[in-house]
Amino acid sequence: MFGKVIRELNWLFHKSLLATSKDYESYLQRLFMFQQKLRYLPYHGIQVLRWLIQEGDICIDMGASMGLYTFTLAKQVGAKGQVWAIEPNPYCAALLRSYAEKHQWKQVKVINKAVVEQPTEPPLWLMIPILRGIPRHARGTIVKHPSQAPYKQCLRPIPVNTIDVHRLLYPIKQVDYIKIDIEGYEQKLLPAMLPYLQNRMPMLQVEMGFSSRKVLLPLLKKLYEKVAVRKGRKLRFITWESAMEYPCSDLYFIPERFLNRVYQKNLFL
Numbered sequence: 001m002f003g004k005v006i007r008e009l010n011w012l013f014h015k016s017l018l019a020t021s022k023d024y025e026s027y028l029q030r031l032f033m034f035q036q037k038l039r040y041l042p043y044h045g046i047q048v049l050r051w052l053i054q055e056g057d058i059c060i061d062m063g064a065s066m067g068l069y070t071f072t073l074a075k076q077v078g079a080k081g082q083v084w085a086i087e088p089n090p091y092c093a094a095l096l097r098s099y100a101e102k103h104q105w106k107q108v109k110v111i112n113k114a115v116v117e118q119p120t121e122p123p124l125w126l127m128i129p130i131l132r133g134i135p136r137h138a139r140g141t142i143v144k145h146p147s148q149a150p151y152k153q154c155l156r157p158i159p160v161n162t163i164d165v166h167r168l169l170y171p172i173k174q175v176d177y178i179k180i181d182i183e184g185y186e187q188k189l190l191p192a193m194l195p196y197l198q199n200r201m202p203m204l205q206v207e208m209g210f211s212s213r214k215v216l217l218p219l220l221k222k223l224y225e226k227v228a229v230r231k232g233r234k235l236r237f238i239t240w241e242s243a244m245e246y247p248c249s250d251l252y253f254i255p256e257r258f259l260n261r262v263y264q265k266n267l268f269l
Contacts, residue, residue, distance in 0.1 A: 011132060011134065014031075014134045015132075015133065015134060017030055017031060017034075018133075018134060018135070024091070024135060024155060025091055027135070028091050028092065028095065028137065029095060031066065032066050032067070032092070032095045032099070035066035035067065035068050036066075036067070036068075036071065036099070038068060039068060039071060039072050039075075045230060045250070046068070046069075046072050047233045048230055048233060048234070048235065049069065049072050049073065049076065050072070050076060052177070052203065052258075052261065052262065053073055053076035053077060053176070053177060054076070054077075054261070055076070055077060055078045055080055055081060056077060056078065056080040056081045057073075057076070057077045057081045057176040057177060058077070058081060058082050058172065058174050058175045058176050058177075059073045059077060059081070059082070059083045059084070059175070059176060059177045059178070059179075060083075060084045060086065060169075060172070060175060060177070060178045060179070060202075061073060061083060061084065061085045061086065061179050062086045062115060062178065062179060062180045062181070062182060063086065063087070063179075063180060063181035063182045063183070063207075064085035064086060064087040064092070064093075064096060064110075065087060065089075065092055065137065065138055065181070066092065066095070067085065067092075067095070067096050067099065069179055070083055070085040070096060070108060071099070071100075071103075071105070071108070073177070074100070074105045074107055074108050077107060078107070079106070079107060080107075081107055082107050082109065083107055083108050083109070084109050084111065084172065085108060085109065085110045085111070086111050086113070086115055086168070087110065087111075087112060088112070088113060088114035088126055088140075088142060088160040089126055089128075089137060089140060089158065089160075090112055090158065090160070091137075092137065093110055093111075093112035094112075096108070096110045097110040097112075111163065111168070112160075112161075113160065113161050113162055113163040113168075114126070114142050114160045114161070114162045114163075115162070115163055115164075115165050115168055115182070115189060116162045116163070116164055116165065116189070117164070117165055117188050117189050117191070117192040118164055118192070119162075119164045119167075120162050120164075123159035123160055123161060123162075124142050124143065124144060124159075124160050124162055125142070125143050125144070125145065125146050125157040125158065125159060125160065126140050126141070126142055126157070126158040126159075126160045127140060127141050127142075127143055127146065127149035127150075127151065127154045127155075127157060127158075128140045128154055128155040128158070129141070129149075129151035129153065129154050130151075130153040130154060130155065131151075135155050138183075139183060140183065141183060141184075142160065142185065165189060165192050165193055165196075166192070166196075169193065169196045170196065174200065175200050175202045176202050176203065177202055177203045177204075177205070178202050178203075178204050178205070179205045179206075180204070180205070180206045180207065181206075181207040182207075184209060184211075184212065186206055186207075186208060186212055186216065187211070187212040187215050187216065190206070190216050190219070190220075191215075191216075191219060194219060194223070197223055198223055201223070201255040201256075201257060202255070203252070203253065203254060203255060203258045204220070204224070204252070204253040205250055205251070205252050205253075206250065206251055206253070207249050207250050208249075208250070208251050210244070210245065213243065213244050213251075214244065217240060217243055217244060220253055221240050223253075223255075224253040224254060224255055225254060225255060225256045225259065226253075226254040226259070227239075227240055227243050227251055227252070227253055227254070228251070228252040228253075228254055229243075229246055229248045229250070229251060229252065230248070230250065230252070235252055235254075235262065
């Protein structure tokens with residue numbers, strides 16, 4: 001019941017914001033500035049990052065969207081670290097880049113491309129669904145042709161360039177944390193990332209639907225020591241079997257080299 005009320009309030013907020021914006025771009029700009037204010041609130045997912053990420057860490061935010069994670073990470077890693085923000089939506093990427101430049105966060109590198117598992121001929125198309133009258137950029141889907149959009153109503157197709165995952169990742173010699181929120185495409189992308197993950201062993205946070213879990217969890221179990229979920233401001237270890245059906249959106253995959261850090265921070269229930 002409480003979750004339904006929150007979703008309804010969220011829809012009303014977006015509806016009001018859209019009604020008072022002249023176009024999609026200005027709507028995104030205002031939404032972006034609102035999202036930055038959320039970083040200063042006690043949002044549990046962000047609080048976990050503040051405890052996990054240390055100065056000098058190298059992080060990748062794959063599916064950076066409005067930068068809620070990107071700029072939280074940037075503050076944590078400081079000038080000695082680096083944050084790679086990967087975002088296919090050119091409007092969102094432009095906002096990320098402008099905000100980073102304004103605040104002189106030189107540690108933030110924005111890449112305005114869609115990450116794919118193998119080289120492909122550009123462009124692909126980003127389809128932004130309109131749900132209950134509201135453009136939902138966070139549910140955008142990358143397709144080869146606009147006719148393949150899985151939604152009845154979308155904004156005009158946005159052409160996007162791509163970068164294959166090997167070309168993106170392998171120049172990054174060290175990485176400590178990767179967040180992946182790419183609306184179901186993780187089922188294709190993560191298998192291609194396995195050699196890189198095995199070599200670097202970063203902490204991995206993935207928004208993963210139940211259909212993706214059946215494919216990906218057996219693969220990740222071969223690499224990672226622990227799997228966890230967030231409970232409030234802390235993490236809870238769960239078994240790999242229960243992770244298949246655990247009612248949450250994000251799963252955390254913890255390598256052995258991260259265990260001391262999370263125990264020292266008293267992060268686990």
